[in-house]
Amino acid sequence: MRLLEHESKRILEKYRIALPVGRLVGQGEPLTIDGPVMLKAQIPIGGRGKAGGILAATQAEEARQKVSHLLKSNIRGYIPKAVYMEEKKAVKQEFFMGITYDTVAKAPVAIFSAEGGVDIEELAQRKPALVRKEHFTVHSRLPLHRAREIVAEAGVSGKLLLGLSVALATIAEVFLDYDATVVEVNPLALMDDGRLVALDCHLEIDDDAVPRHADIAAMEKDTGRVEGERRMSDFERLAFNIDNLDHRGVAGRVIEFDGNLGLIIGGGGASLTAFDAIRAHGGRPANYCEVGGNPSVLKVKELTRLILSKPGVDKIAVIMNVVSNTRVDMMARGIVKGILESGKNPAQTVAVFRVPGAWEEEGHKILSKYGVPIQDRTVSIDEAARIAVTNTH
């Protein structure tokens, strides 16, 4: 879950990281300003400046007009619900600091650069020597002395070294305490008055950890905080609720389409592969979804019922990659039961069942009883998609 800038900054504030003076402003609100301000659309994307989501103003009337403009703008598919207005002060130097998770090293990594306010990936490619990276562990965290080494190796010394090291160690604390996947402060600015101030913050929390944090969970439940071009349909909301029935596995992340072939697909990128293959063979998916991690029979059953409840959807294709962490027999139970509870015949409803892997033999016994043909791992996902499309016409 990506937090909005002002939400991220409230968390930084708790950790005593200095911020510009700022507040949220809404449409038509009378504004008084003491000097130049930055007006920042509160939308969950990067590169807001380039996309026209950040504007400067020096007068109150100008600020009011620009706030009004931002709140009506469609910025890369998002319509801001609020604008964050911050004081604009002279900046002496900008730094980059961030913590993320290195999935190759399987450890958190601290990233620091004395050149802030830039695209860090682009800088790392162009001038890799300017970007300092250091792994640490969840157990040892990022102690101040290691943060100081990282900042010092980037060529910073003196009083600035101390301030930046504290800031880096602190955002590592935020990262770990909040089960974040990304904390990025870019830029962290050295102001003319010598303060180090976080001008922007990008904070993403691991979706699966949101329930562990009451403040974040409350934000997630606030359906009015972000408005995209596309809103969750009732069908998708019902699927979301099904996925939340219990903690076991995933049987959700559903996107509704207007086709006639229901999809229960998953297995890493296999769901995308299967979806594309269905379309490539001329099929019209009624939905996209992601199933994996051994969901409960209840969740698979409810998802099956939901998909089959869509008008015009009489067939479902069940396609997954070779599964090791999802049991084929539990999938088969959920599919069969969902079809039966929908008042349909499994043999006539399953357009294809191609889920090879753990407990495959047991799954095949269940499907055989209900007359559902089974495709094993010798049948590719593409071929399974072709079979599904053929059986749907």
Place this chain on the structure above:
Amino acid sequence: MSSPSEFIVVEVDMAACAGLARCGGCVRVCPVSIFQKSGDKPAVVEKNLDECILCERCLQSCGPEAITIRKLYEA
């Protein structure tokens, strides 16, 4: 006692069951809560039967071998 389900039937022979005071292994070990306490005896939770993962830990924990599991999809 019998528990109807689409896929799995779990039966507990109450005459053979040692009771929860002396045993209670099935209630303790089932990872998907197929068994619950009912007085001094275990009761099968029918709504959870579909989730039985066939681990057979209940069978192993039951001294008097009072539990049987049947798969309805096998001939």
